[in-house]
Amino acid sequence: MVLKEREQWKEKSVDEIKDFISNVYEKEAKSPCPVDRLKALSDSLRRKSCGECVICREGILQLSVLTESITQGGGREGDIDVISEISQDMSIGSGCDFGREVGKIAKDIIESEREQFERHIKRKRCDALVCKNFITYYISPEACTGCNQCAKACKAESIKGSNGLIHIIDSASCTKCGDCELTCESGAILKSSTSVPNLPTIPVPVGSTPSDSSQGSLMSQRRRRRSE
Ligand code: SF4
Ligand code: SF4
Ligand code: SF4
Numbered sequence: 039m040v041l042k043e044r045e046q047w048k049e050k051s052v053d054e055i056k057d058f059i060s061n062v063y064e065k066e067a068k069s070p071c072p073v074d075r076l077k078a079l080s081d082s083l084r085r086k087s088c089g090e091c092v093i094c095r096e097g098i099l100q101l102s103v104l105t106e107s108i109t110q111g112g113g114r115e116g117d118i119d120v121i122s123e124i125s126q127d128m129s130i131g132s133g134c135d136f137g138r139e140v141g142k143i144a145k146d147i148i149e150s151e152r153e154q155f156e157r158h159i160k161r162k163r164c165d166a167l168v169c170k171n172f173i174t175y176y177i178s179p180e181a182c183t184g185c186n187q188c189a190k191a192c193k194a195e196s197i198k199g200s201n202g203l204i205h206i207i208d209s210a211s212c213t214k215c216g217d218c219e220l221t222c223e224s225g226a227i228l229k230s231s232t233s234v235p236n237l238p239t240i241p242v243p244v245g246s247t248p249s250d251s252s253q254g255s256l257m258s259q260r261r262r263r264r265s266e
Pocket of ligand 1: 047048086087088089090091092094095132133134135136137138
């Protein structure tokens with residue numbers, strides 16, 4: 039087996055290295071969420087380090103592991119300081135400009151977006167509505183036209199409703215794949231990183247008011263009780 043040769047960044051000019059990293063950044067790290075952005079950048083670059091110095095090789099890997107954990111809800115008190123220290127050490131102690139540049143970018147992100155990192159770790163919130171573990175998909179009863187396209191698109195079968203009814207999402211089984219959001223032409227499928235508004239508990243006819251929805255729910259409960 040022939041092992042793919044690692045790029046020898048030491049032999050490249052600063053401009054070549056900067057161009058390479060900014061290309062990767064533009065292509066891979068477009069997310070509006072800074073934690074997700076740093077995760078994408080470190081993920082993409084960790085196999086590009088030539089591996090000669092520990093601070094670059096292990097530093098990028100640790101950035102990737104820590105940001106992955108934060109985006110998934112496993113962030114811990116102290117993670118921000120560790121990320122800051124790693125990026126600071128990389129920016130001054132790496133053996134060539136590759137490690138130094140990655141360190142500088144990571145340092146910029148953590149310093150300018152510290153509050154967003156804190157919100158992910160302490161409040162389990164992603165204000166950019168990117169990190170799946172922190173968001174809930176729901177359907178706006180006012181905007182839903184009852185076209186049923188989202189239910190057809192949902193592979194997890196988490197959307198209840200049929201033509202002419204306001205559809206509802208079962209959060210417990212929703213995998214947060216986002217397919218329904220792409221399908222809905224009415225923009226009725228929304229995401230929230232905090233609490234969701236008061237929603238119908240069962241599909242009710244399009245145009246129903248919130249009180250109709252709760253009556254629908256009560257009527258169905260009564261029907262269920264009678265048939266018990
Ligand atoms: S900083 Fe060190 S490990 Fe990273 S690419 Fe340069 S020489 Fe290789
Ligand atoms: S949420 Fe959108 S796609 Fe789904 S039924 Fe309502 S309008 Fe149609
Ligand atoms: S996000 Fe995916 S799993 Fe959840 S309701 Fe929409 S299509 Fe179904």
